[in-house]
Amino acid sequence: FLKYFSLSKALSFSILVMSLGLYLMGQVELFQFYMTGAFVFGFSMGLMGIAQNLLVAEGVKAEVQTKALAGLHGVYGFSSLIAPMLAAQAPNWTGSWRGSFLITSVLAFFVFIGMVVFNPNVQFEVAAAKKIKEKNISLVSLLVMGGVISFYVVAEILVSSRLALYMRTYKNMNLLESSRYVTYFFVAL
Secondary structure: OOOOOOHHHHHHHHHHHHHHHHHHHHHOOOHHHHHHHHHHHHHHHHHHHHHHHHHHHHHOOHHHHHHHHHHHHHHHHHHHHHHHHHHHHHHHHHOOOOHHHHHHHHHHHHHHHHHHHHOOOOOOOOHHHHHHHHOOOOHHHHHHHHHHHHHHHHHHHHHHHHHHHHHHHHOOOOHHHHHHHHHHHHHHO
16 A cells, blocks of 8 residues: 555545544444445545554654654543543534434544645655565465454453443443543553
8 A cells, every 4th residue: 555655645544534433323224334434434544544653654754754643642542541431421522323323424534634734745766565475475474463462452442342241231330431431441551
């Protein structure tokens, strides 16, 4: 993918696709279409994560690279704190549980528009992709490493999503209280 598109274009594309996936998840009535929206959203998150990390890793001077990557991961952590609060408050603002999807869809679309207007087109070759092309790394090795990282992410998502359900089902908490516990989980994480 990165052979054909610059990282900034890949990031812009991922934000647009994210907006579309969130919009689908917030609008559709049938579960199959909801899952399609979830797939589109998941694809965009993966592409966005790769593009962001590579932009920072490849585009920042070596002496501040550690700080820049720490800042990027700090934003991930901050987002993990804000997301449960948004999910808990959105139904109050919009009158529906779908509101959190629609609000974040609109926010992502505005970020995409900002990226198009300001056109941050960074041009450089990704060193990691170049090394993979030069070395004969086995596909099995890449799939195993990707699988290990993917299962870590899946485990984190499963625990955090089930925590809210557990608090609502067994502790009789409402949406706001259970979302607060998910926030506490990410603080501890």
